[in-house]
Amino acid sequence: MSNDSYVTDDGRTIGPTVMEMKNITLRFGGVKAITDISFDIREGEIRAIIGPNGAGKSSMLNVISGFYVPQEGEVWYKGAKRPPMKPYQVAEQGIARTFQNIALFEGMTVLDNVMTGRLRQMKANMFEQAIWKGKAEREEVENREVVEKIIDFLEIQAIRKTPVGRLPYGLKKRVELARALAAEPSILLLDEPMAGMNVEEKEDMSRFILDMNDEFGTTIALIEHDMGVVMDLSDRVVVMDYGKKIGDGTPDEVRNNQDVIDAYLGVAHD
Amino acid sequence: MFYREAGDFKTTYSADNQTFPIKIDRVGYYVALVVAFLIIPFMINDYWANAILMPFLIYSIAAIGLNILVGYCGQVSLGTGGFMAVGAYACYKLMTSFPEVNIFFHVLLSGGVTAFVCILFGLPSLRIKGFYLAVATLAAQFFLVWLFNRVPWFYNYSASGQINAPERTVFGVPVTGPNTEAWATYLFCLVFLVICAVIARNLTRGMAGRKWMAIRDMDIAAEIIGVNPLKAKLTAFGVSGFFIGISGALFFALYLGAVEVGEAFGITKSFLVLFMIIIGGLGSIFGSFAGAAFLVLLPVVLKVVGVDMLGWPTDIVAHLQLVIVGGLIVLFLILEPHGLAQLWRVAKQKLRLWPFPH
Numbered sequence: 026m027s028n029d030s031y032v033t034d035d036g037r038t039i040g041p042t043v044m045e046m047k048n049i050t051l052r053f054g055g056v057k058a059i060t061d062i063s064f065d066i067r068e069g070e071i072r073a074i075i076g077p078n079g080a081g082k083s084s085m086l087n088v089i090s091g092f093y094v095p096q097e098g099e100v101w102y103k104g105a106k107r108p109p110m111k112p113y114q115v116a117e118q119g120i121a122r123t124f125q126n127i128a129l130f131e132g133m134t135v136l137d138n139v140m141t142g143r144l145r146q147m148k149a150n151m152f153e154q155a156i157w158k159g160k161a162e163r164e165e166v167e168n169r170e171v172v173e174k175i176i177d178f179l180e181i182q183a184i185r186k187t188p189v190g191r192l193p194y195g196l197k198k199r200v201e202l203a204r205a206l207a208a209e210p211s212i213l214l215l216d217e218p219m220a221g222m223n224v225e226e227k228e229d230m231s232r233f234i235l236d237m238n239d240e241f242g243t244t245i246a247l248i249e250h251d252m253g254v255v256m257d258l259s260d261r262v263v264v265m266d267y268g269k270k271i272g273d274g275t276p277d278e279v280r281n282n283q284d285v286i287d288a289y290l291g292v293a294h295d
Numbered sequence: 296m297f298y299r300e301a302g303d304f305k306t307t308y309s310a311d312n313q314t315f316p317i318k319i320d321r322v323g324y325y326v327a328l329v330v331a332f333l334i335i336p337f338m339i340n341d342y343w344a345n346a347i348l349m350p351f352l353i354y355s356i357a358a359i360g361l362n363i364l365v366g367y368c369g370q371v372s373l374g375t376g377g378f379m380a381v382g383a384y385a386c387y388k389l390m391t392s393f394p395e396v397n398i399f400f401h402v403l404l405s406g407g408v409t410a411f412v413c414i415l416f417g418l419p420s421l422r423i424k425g426f427y428l429a430v431a432t433l434a435a436q437f438f439l440v441w442l443f444n445r446v447p448w449f450y451n452y453s454a455s456g457q458i459n460a461p462e463r464t465v466f467g468v469p470v471t472g473p474n475t476e477a478w479a480t481y482l483f484c485l486v487f488l489v490i491c492a493v494i495a496r497n498l499t500r501g502m503a504g505r506k507w508m509a510i511r512d513m514d515i516a517a518e519i520i521g522v523n524p525l526k527a528k529l530t531a532f533g534v535s536g537f538f539i540g541i542s543g544a545l546f547f548a549l550y551l552g553a554v555e556v557g558e559a560f561g562i563t564k565s566f567l568v569l570f571m572i573i574i575g576g577l578g579s580i581f582g583s584f585a586g587a588a589f590l591v592l593l594p595v596v597l598k599v600v601g602v603d604m605l606g607w608p609t610d611i612v613a614h615l616q617l618v619i620v621g622g623l624i625v626l627f628l629i630l631e632p633h634g635l636a637q638l639w640r641v642a643k644q645k646l647r648l649w650p651f652p653h
Contacts, residue, residue, distance in 0.1 A: 090519060116521030128516035130509050132578065141505045144521050149502065151530060157497040162309055165501060169308040208520060 033260060040068030043244055044089070044212060049098035051084055051268075058084040059095070060268045066212060071238055072246045073255045076265035077288060082248045083125065085265070086214050089246070090122050091115035103211070117145060121205040122214035125248075127197045131190035135181060135200050136172070138189055142207030143168040172207055178240075179203045179233060195226045199233070206237060213237070215247035219254060227251065231258060256280065264288070314496050331485055336478040344477035349550045351591045352484040353542050358571045358583035359495045360538025365569070366577035367499055368531035369511030370420050374413075374432035376564035377439035378536055380556050381409045382543025384449050387458040390471075390548070391451055398463040398470060402487065402544045409540020410533040412439075417532030421525050436565055443556040457555050460548040471548045480549045487545060491538050496580050498534060507531050508578070570620075574627050576636025585635035593620060 028041045044066040051059040059081045066072045074082045087093045089100065091112040100107045102118065110118075121142070130138050147168055149161040176182055179199050184192060189200060198218065205213055218234065219227045231254055237243050249255045255262060256276040264272035264285045271284040279285055303318050305311040315321040339348065357379060364372050385405035390398065416435040420428050443449050450458050462472025469475050470483045498504055506527045509517035518524055547554045554560070567590065575586020594616050601612035631637055 092519075112515075112518045113521050113523050116519060122519055124516070124519075128513050128519070130512035130516065132512050133505070133508050137505055137508070140502075141509050141517075141522075142520055144502055144506065147502045151498070151503060151534070154501045154503050155494045155497050157501070161497070161501055165312060166308045169312070173308075204520065 037069060037239065039070045039260065042066070043068045043103060045101040046085075046089075047099045047101060049085070049088060049095045049100070051081075051088060051093055051095045057268050059088070061098075062265070062268075062270045063098075064263045064270065064273055066244060066246055067261075068244055069238070069242050070244060070260040071234070071258055072244075073259035073262045074246065074248050074265065075250075075252070075255055075262060079267075080265040081268040082265055083216060084268075086122065086216055086246075086248060089115075089212075090120060090214060116208070119145075119208070119211040120214065121208040121210035121212075123198075123201045123205050123216060123218060125216040125220060127194075127201055129189045129197055129201055129204070132188065134186050134188055135192070135203075136176070136185045138200055139172050139176060139203045139207045140168065142204040143172060145208055146171075171209075175203050175207050178236070179206075195222055195229075198222070198226075198230070202230075202233065206241070206243070209241075210243065212244045212246060215245060215249075217248055217250065219249060219251055227254060234258060312500065314500070328489070332482070336482055339477045339481055341477050344481055345550075346595055347591060348481055349484060351587055352481070352488045353545050353550055354568065354571060354587040354591060355584050356488055356491050356545070357539050357542035357568045358575065358587045359491055359580060360535045360542065361568050362572045362575075362577065362580070362583045363495060363499070363507070363538070364531050364535035366572055366579065366582070367504060367511065368507040368528060368535075370417070370528060370531060371425065371429040372432040372535070373429050373562070373565045373569065374416060374435035374439070375539055375568045376560040376562060377436040378409050378413055378539045379543030379546060379564060380439055380443055380560035381412045381536075382406065382540030383547030383554055383560065384443050384458065384556075385409065385540065386544035386548050387451075387460070388449070390461060390463060394461070394463075397465065398548065399465060399483075401463075402541055402548070405544035406537040406540040409543065410536040413532045413536025413539070414529050417529055420528045420532070433562075433565075436562055440556050440560060455555075457553050458547065459553045463548075471552070473552070475549075484545050484549060487541055491541065492580060492584075495534075495538070499580065503530065503534075511578075570624055572634075574624065574634055576634030579634070579636035581639065582634050582636030585639070589635065590620070593623075 030038055030040050032038050042065045045063075046065070047063050049059055049062045050057065062085065074085060076082050084093060088095050091110045091114065094109045102120075130141065133141070147164045149164050153159060154161045176185055179202060181196065181199055181203060184196065189197060192200065202215075202218065205215075215234070219230050222230065234245060234247070235258065238245055247259070259276060261274060262272070262276055262279045263270060264279055264282070266284075266288040271288055272279045272282040274282075305316070310316075315324050335348070357375060361372065361375050364370050382405045385408040386401050389396070389401040389404055393401075416432060419431045423431060444456065450456055453459075460471040462469050462474060464470065465479075465483060468479045470479050499507075506517070506522045507530075509520070509522050510524060510527050510531075514524055517527070543560070547559070551559060571586035571590050572583060573586070574589055575584070576582025597616045597619065598612060601607045601615065602609055627634065
């Protein structure tokens with residue numbers, strides 16, 4: 026836990042710790058998915074979690090977003106210990122995420138999908154919504170303006186009235202990002218934002234992630250397999266293997282860590 | 296050529312978000328309102344009211360209610376008949392217990408009571424989905440009908456076990472009981488239909504509707520962005536129950552006048568309303584109207600064609616009707632799973648370009 030801020034080489038300010046995982050252990054029956062892992066996420070940084078398949082990265086993200094409750098360990102968020110929570114309560118606290126295999130609402134338009142991300146900010150009750158005129162309509166318009174900015178930012182204006190089910194994969198990923206961003210999260214969790222994309226789409230996505238962090242100051246924690254992308258984007262990297270943390274630090278530190286090299290390249294067993 | 300949105304520019308978000316964004320739709324809507332409120336009441340007779348208009352209005356309300364639950368929130372329900380019975384019996388008890396209160400409020404309150412019952416039976420929906428939930432609501436259907444049959448308090452200990460609507464007036468005009476006029480009951484139901492449709496539309500275009508559709512499309516993703524699944528599902532059950540209760544109350548008090556629960560609100564009623572929204576289009580308010588109109592009109596049309604024009608025996612036509620309805624449902628499910636509403640959308644899409652398709 027650190028309370029000081031510092032400025033990175035490219036001029037962004039990294040604030041104090043916003044979330045801290047303390048000695049998290051997660052078991053499924055006899056299988057230990059995560060063993061005694063601790064790390065922190067600081068305000069305004071891009072934090073990557075990497076590791077080979079089955080290392081427990083997605084499980085870690087699911088612990089943060091409340092799908093799994095770890096058997097041991099504590100999650101500290103904004104300086105307070107977080108009690109076990111349902112996923113929607115975690116979302117209400119300002120943690121948004123995307124999924125590895127897109128989880129959009131296929132029957133709804135892009136606009137409605139992104140608007141759904143604003144539900145934390147829209148407070149009109151059922152009666153006000155039934156009457157519509159007044160608070161409900163005012164909120165709808167105010168939030169629409171915010172959503173339009175995000176739609177603009179992610180360059181999906183042309184498809185805003187298209188049902189999501191009809192979109193190609195790359196665009197869906199972008200819409201999902203828009204929906205998560207619309208929530209104005211304190212922490213944005215991205216589960217493999219570039220999985221299954223070609224180089225061009227990856228470049229677009231990287232640009233969006235950097236811009237998001239730069240313009241809105243969004244704190245981002247991401248899981249990614251593409252090493253080049255991770256090393257370029259992130260401020261600090263956690264490396265996991267077989268549910269254990271084997272490295273933590275800046276991309277350069279991690280790159281030169283012997284354990285990490287072993288995990289990725291393999292090591293001779295005699 | 297005539298159906299155009301070109302040149303119809305929106306300059307505000309509220310204009311973009313209105314119920315009928317295209318001008319010609321808006322005009323059509325106002326024309327329909329004027330015809331329904333100012334022209335039909337002067338032309339209506341008992342046959343039209345009883346055979347077509349009243350069932351259409353009342354079933355439309357029920358279909359809107361069920362569509363919110365099934366079409367928007369994705370929670371399958373086979374308990375519509377039972378919930379309509381709750382509305383009917385609530386209305387009957389209120390009418391006989393508080394005769395001095397206006398029937399308008401009785402109908403609204405019956406909706407409220409049904410909403411409560413519906414929420415109660417919706418509680419298992421947090422744990423069970425799909426077919427299993429359908430079976431749970433089926434239990435509600437049978438239980439409620441049994442309850443109204445077996446507990447004499449509900450039918451005020453009458454010897455026949457039936458409930459009969461006593462005469463009640465609105466502005467001095469009787470709307471229930473034996474001395475009603477077609478136009479009065481028609482207008483009374485129409486007012487409720489318009490209110491219900493507007494409320495349903497407002498809810499479904501706003502955040503409540505988005506939450507319901509989010510639950511329908513992917514409940515895990517809905518939860519991760521902050522939708523409380525229990526609350527979203529139960530509000531859907533509640534709103535749906537409110538509309539279905541109103542339709543049940545109107546069905547009993549204004550349309551039938553006397554009701555025997557197993558006969559009027561049996562399982563066939565549940566299926567009828569479900570067919571309406573499937574044929575009309577799940578997740579569409581217009582679809583609820585279209586489906587109700589289709590299933591109300593079909594028997595009338597078949598009777599006119601079969602009995603009056605072709606001179607076939609009545610019983611054969613009646614049986615033929617069952618066959619045709621069944622066939623049409625199968626055909627619809629295969630050809631256009633999204634129902635009449637989708638056909639209408641496609642037609643509008645074509646009209647936009649007509650006569651130059653490219």
